[in-house]
Amino acid sequence: MAAIPPPETHPIDTSKPHPARVYDWFLGGKDNYPVDEELGLQIVSLEPQTKYCAQHNRWFMQRATRRLAGEEGIRQFLDIGTGIPTEPNLHRIAQSAAPEARVVYVDNDPIVLAHAEALLRGTPEGVTEFLQVDAREPDKILEQAEGVLDFTQPIALSLIALLHFISDDDGAYDVVERLVSALAPGSHLVLSQMAGDFDPERTRQAVEMYKAGGVTLVPRERADVERFFEGLELLDPGVVWLPDWHAELGVDEIRNGSPVPLYAGVARKP
Numbered sequence: 001m002a003a004i005p006p007p008e009t010h011p012i013d014t015s016k017p018h019p020a021r022v023y024d025w026f027l028g029g030k031d032n033y034p035v036d037e038e039l040g041l042q043i044v045s046l047e048p049q050t051k052y053c054a055q056h057n058r059w060f061m062q063r064a065t066r067r068l069a070g071e072e073g074i075r076q077f078l079d080i081g082t083g084i085p086t087e088p089n090l091h092r093i094a095q096s097a098a099p100e101a102r103v104v105y106v107d108n109d110p111i112v113l114a115h116a117e118a119l120l121r122g123t124p125e126g127v128t129e130f131l132q133v134d135a136r137e138p139d140k141i142l143e144q145a146e147g148v149l150d151f152t153q154p155i156a157l158s159l160i161a162l163l164h165f166i167s168d169d170d171g172a173y174d175v176v177e178r179l180v181s182a183l184a185p186g187s188h189l190v191l192s193q194m195a196g197d198f199d200p201e202r203t204r205q206a207v208e209m210y211k212a213g214g215v216t217l218v219p220r221e222r223a224d225v226e227r228f229f230e231g232l233e234l235l236d237p238g239v240v241w242l243p244d245w246h247a248e249l250g251v252d253e254i255r256n257g258s259p260v261p262l263y264a265g266v267a268r269k270p
């Protein structure tokens with residue numbers, strides 16, 4: 001396996017909001033700036049449940065990782081669009097089921113890199129690594145991840161709340177296809193994505209708010225989310241509203257019955 005090159009460093013731009021920091025604000029984190037809070041407040045005034053949706057998204061990551069590291073026996077994880085560390089992070093869940101699990105995190109935001117030490121504190125038997133690479137450069141991700149992961153063995157590729165920041169024109173479907181093509185049979189794709197067909201008018205307003213902040217937001221309808229899984233075998237119950245994906249695997253989750261306009265699904269590569 002090749003050695004992982006040192007991450008490229010880019011200065012943190014605090015003049016405009018960034019998805020990782022706005023998401024951190026939704027989750028009650030401290031790693032965000034006034035511009036991020038400003039956009040977060042606008043979104044919450046439009047949809048008061050947004051903070052709850054972000055938390056639900058974290059719970060989905062935990063449930064999917066528990067299932068993959070447990071029942072499906074996956075020992076390698078490639079998590080793209082990781083976000084600012086929020087406990088419990090993916091490696092904590094995977095390595096509590098399988099201490100030898102190897103995890104590669106990828107994000108393009110330099111602030112995530114600044115906090116990467118929290119992501120790199122895994123079990124002595126396992127491995128955790130962080131790559132600062134843009135998801136729109138899948139070949140670069142694969143080349144660098146090969147330093148840690150064995151692509152002849154199954155890998156869980158997670159793209160959780162990432163693809164709604166990548167437009168079709170920017171190659172969202174090609175990126176997923178390229179990444180999946182590099183995975184061995186028995187690998188899994190885990191994905192969540194903002195829904196475009198839940199409340200189209202409020203969704204349109206949210207897209208405008210993000211756009212004013214310089215962030216591309218791309219909600220997708222269920223059929224378009226299912227397209228990401230083409231050629232794969234969707235695990236039950238398929239692409240569903242995110243809180244409904246194997247709710248029984250949840251630990252300490254709080255449900256208030258509010259709608260969560262996110263789709264989620266997990267599929268296996270045959």
Ligand SMILES: C[S@@+](CC[C@H](N)C(=O)[O-])C[C@H]1O[C@@H](n2cnc3c(N)ncnc32)[C@H](O)[C@@H]1O
Nearest residue numbers: 020023081082083107108109134135160161165
């Ligand atoms: C909403 S957060 C989701 C974080 C985490 N996956 C979760 O579900 O809790 C989206 C993350 O995707 C990252 N991101 C957005 N566009 C990206 C891109 N083109 N390449 C890599 N990461 C990207 C952001 O920096 C942010 O950390």
